[in-house]
Amino acid sequence: MLQVKNLKVRVEDREILKGIDLTVNKGEVHAIMGPNGSGKSTFARALSGHPGYEITDGQVLYNGQDLLEMDPDERARAGVFMAFQYPVEIPGVNNAYFLKAALNAKRKHDGLDELDAMDFMKLVKEKLKLLHVDDSLLQRSVNEGFSGGEKKRNEIFHMAVLEPTLSLLDETDSGLDIDALKVVSEGVNAMRSPERAFIVVTHYQRLLNYIVPDYVHVLSEGRIVRSGGRELALELEEKGYAGQTAAGARR
Amino acid sequence: METLVQAPAWLKERRDQASRRFAEVGFPTTRQEDWRFTNIAPIADAKFPLANGTFAQAAALVAGVKIPGALTLAIVNGQFAAGLSDLSAMPKGVRIAGLRDGARDGAAGLEQHLGKVFNIDAHPFAALNASHLDDGVAIFIAGGAVIETPIHIVTVTGGDDQAVTAHPRVLVVAGANSQARIAQTFIGAAGSVYFNNAVAEVVVGEGAIVDYYTDQRESDRAFHIANIQAHVEAKGVFASHAFATGAKIQRHDIGIGLKGEGADCTMNGVYLADGERLMDTHTSLDHAMPHCTSHEIYKGILAGKAKAVFNGRIIVRIDAQKTDAKQTNRALLLSDDATINSNPQLEIFADDVKCTHGAAVGQLDEEAMFYLQARGLTRVEARDMLLHAFAGEVLEGLKIPALREQIETNFFTALARDIPVTA
Numbered sequence: 001m002l003q004v005k006n007l008k009v010r011v012e013d014r015e016i017l018k019g020i021d022l023t024v025n026k027g028e029v030h031a032i033m034g035p036n037g038s039g040k041s042t043f044a045r046a047l048s049g050h051p052g053y054e055i056t057d058g059q060v061l062y063n064g065q066d067l068l069e070m071d072p073d074e075r076a077r078a079g080v081f082m083a084f085q086y087p088v089e090i091p092g093v094n095n096a097y098f099l100k101a102a103l104n105a106k107r108k109h110d111g112l113d114e115l116d117a118m119d120f121m122k123l124v125k126e127k128l129k130l131l132h133v134d135d136s137l138l139q140r141s142v143n144e145g146f147s148g149g150e151k152k153r154n155e156i157f158h159m160a161v162l163e164p165t166l167s168l169l170d171e172t173d174s175g176l177d178i179d180a181l182k183v184v185s186e187g188v189n190a191m192r193s194p195e196r197a198f199i200v201v202t203h204y205q206r207l208l209n210y211i212v213p214d215y216v217h218v219l220s221e222g223r224i225v226r227s228g229g230r231e232l233a234l235e236l237e238e239k240g241y242a243g244q245t246a247a248g249a250r251r
Numbered sequence: 252m253e254t255l256v257q258a259p260a261w262l263k264e265r266r267d268q269a270s271r272r273f274a275e276v277g278f279p280t281t282r283q284e285d286w287r288f289t290n291i292a293p294i295a296d297a298k299f300p301l302a303n304g305t306f307a308q309a310a311a312l313v314a315g316v317k318i319p320g321a322l323t324l325a326i327v328n329g330q331f332a333a334g335l336s337d338l339s340a341m342p343k344g345v346r347i348a349g350l351r352d353g354a355r356d357g358a359a360g361l362e363q364h365l366g367k368v369f370n371i372d373a374h375p376f377a378a379l380n381a382s383h384l385d386d387g388v389a390i391f392i393a394g395g396a397v398i399e400t401p402i403h404i405v406t407v408t409g410g411d412d413q414a415v416t417a418h419p420r421v422l423v424v425a426g427a428n429s430q431a432r433i434a435q436t437f438i439g440a441a442g443s444v445y446f447n448n449a450v451a452e453v454v455v456g457e458g459a460i461v462d463y464y465t466d467q468r469e470s471d472r473a474f475h476i477a478n479i480q481a482h483v484e485a486k487g488v489f490a491s492h493a494f495a496t497g498a499k500i501q502r503h504d505i506g507i508g509l510k511g512e513g514a515d516c517t518m519n520g521v522y523l524a525d526g527e528r529l530m531d532t533h534t535s536l537d538h539a540m541p542h543c544t545s546h547e548i549y550k551g552i553l554a555g556k557a558k559a560v561f562n563g564r565i566i567v568r569i570d571a572q573k574t575d576a577k578q579t580n581r582a583l584l585l586s587d588d589a590t591i592n593s594n595p596q597l598e599i600f601a602d603d604v605k606c607t608h609g610a611a612v613g614q615l616d617e618e619a620m621f622y623l624q625a626r627g628l629t630r631v632e633a634r635d636m637l638l639h640a641f642a643g644e645v646l647e648g649l650k651i652p653a654l655r656e657q658i659e660t661n662f663f664t665a666l667a668r669d670i671p672v673t674a
Contacts, residue, residue: 048625049624049625050621050625051617051621071624071629071630072621072624072625073624073625073627073628073629073630073633075625076624076625076626076627077627081626082625084622084625087622088616088618088619088621088622090616090619090622090623090637090640091640092639092640092641092643092644093623093636093637093640098623098626098636099626101628101632101636102623102626102627102628103627105627105628105629105632106627109627141640142622158626162626162627
């Protein structure tokens with residue numbers, strides 16, 4: 001589904017990603033771990049098409065298409081979803097209204113009929129129940145005045161409604177208490193399927209107790225320095241990131 | 252042009268007084284503080300002749316903005332156009348007088364109110380308008396009458412083969428404890444050149460509730476000067492919502508005098524300009540009596556090389572204790588070349604008052620744009636959603652749903668025409 005080859009990304013004249021190679025197949029969950037500043041969030045944001053992240057080299061193929069040539073909205077309509085680390089507050093834009101516009105943009109792209117308000121609300125109510133999200137979030141402005149936990153739940157709620165093919169979860173666990181973490185994880189697990197893939201960016205192994213990855217990659221100084229199975233996350237939990245350097249990987 | 256031969260003495264006197272005043276002061280120049288950023292030389296130099304009667308496109312223009320179910324009062328080139336008006340929905344408690352007929356009939360209330368709300372000394376264009384006073388519409392709402400039918404004044408300006416000047420005039424007198432919603436649309440043929448110099452006076456009686464909406468969608472080559480003045484008596488509630496997307500030069504003056512205790516007013520607006528157009532809004536709130544409240548929000552969206560001026564004056568007079576006044580002015584600049592001069596002007600003479608004002612000028616929030624795009628909206632859809640949200644707070648105040656829809660549609664048409672989407 002996703003082939004990343006030698007991806008190099010610059011942010012404000014600093015090279016953050018120095019050549020990432022990664023292949024994600026349908027049905028897989030990949031965890032990207034690493035210390036602060038290793039470039040893991042940069043990786044997620046670059047894949048989502050954030051204009052502040054300049055691609056200087058490399059290639060990304062998504063279902064055979066050149067992802068880097070697509071605008072952020074084209075990527076989204078093609079099924080790439082980013083759950084933001086810091087969801088943006090948008091005063092005056094109703095959460096339900098926005099989500100309906102986003103869903104219908106995607107449905108139109110997929111050649112499906114747009115949902116009317118009634119069908120949309122029916123769908124939304126199911127997803128809300130699944131994620132234990134309060135309906136009041138629907139009628140509020142997007143993320144405005146939401147608590148940290150509400151913002152993250154809202155991201156997963158959007159994901160559940162939009163049903164993306166590839167989901168990028170950018171530190172979705174940061175700022176969540178254990179109950180919220182469980183709920184968010186259940187939401188993700190409910191969506192796991194042989195047709196979908198997830199890239200879960202996280203600093204801590206804690207999240208991976210709930211969203212169990214197929215592969216774990218350790219990022220350090222802009223490179224993937226180790227890859228392994230779930231046990232790698234447990235090892236990191238025990239030993240920390242010390243020693244997981246680019247130099248260590250070459251050894 | 253047909254002139255009013257039998258104008259009563261009081262009307263002649265008011266016209267003459269206004270003529271003398273205008274002869275004395277003439278057109279304003281940028282050397283005057285109130286006109287510092289707004290050069291009206293193109294209007295003064297053009298000397299567009301006074302319009303003589305109607306023009307071919309007038310009927311279509313009125314039909315294009317008609318609100319279903321509303322009382323429609325058409326003013327074409329300053330004159331009440333009975334043929335284009337629709338009085339079939341005339342509710343009980345409303346009396347409409349074309350000023351010309353009213354003056355002929357010596358209709359009750361005209362002499363008492365016409366030209367009494369605004370001060371011709373304060374505004375040269377209002378004096379110019381008053382010097383030509385011989386028609387327009389006057390709307391009288393009977394005391395205690397609650398009018399559910401929207402009253403829509405459609406002000407159309409233009410000439411068949413030449414640029415013209417018109418001086419439309421409106422008077423609204425809402426009796427004690429009455430309620431009414433009045434809208435005024437300003438429109439001309441797309442791309443046509445003319446000068447529309449409008450005046451409206453509103454008297455909100457004791458305990459009356461009046462909404463006054465304006466939709467300025469003049470041709471983008473037209474010159475639009477409008478002066479709306481309202482007096483609000485004790486416990487009266489007045490809300491003004493002004494929308495503006497048209498005209499090459501707009502100067503909109505709105506002044507509200509809170510003349511009785513416990514009066515309340517809202518003064519909101521949204522304006523949108525691109526190209527090299529100029530949108531000047533001068534608001535003035537006169538808190539003359541105690542325990543009055545006022546809420547003011549103006550929002551501007553500017554692209555291209557558009558210029559905007561916002562001057563928000565609030566006077567709290569020495570007797571106006573316990574005044575609560577709030578003013579906000581925000582503008583979004585969508586290009587590097589768009590500019591705004593924003594000037595709050597608070598003059599407070601009472602000591603026990605609450606007065607706040609805030610002004611903010613910014614750009615479209617790129618992080619919000621990205622968030623919306625990352626969920627699948629195109630850049631244009633994302634921008635429109637954010638601009639709609641920006642204006643939403645003011646749009647929500649429109650209590651005539653069909654008018655709101657019309658204004659929103661026009662807003663997005665104007666956006667599509669005007670505002671380039673830059674990546």
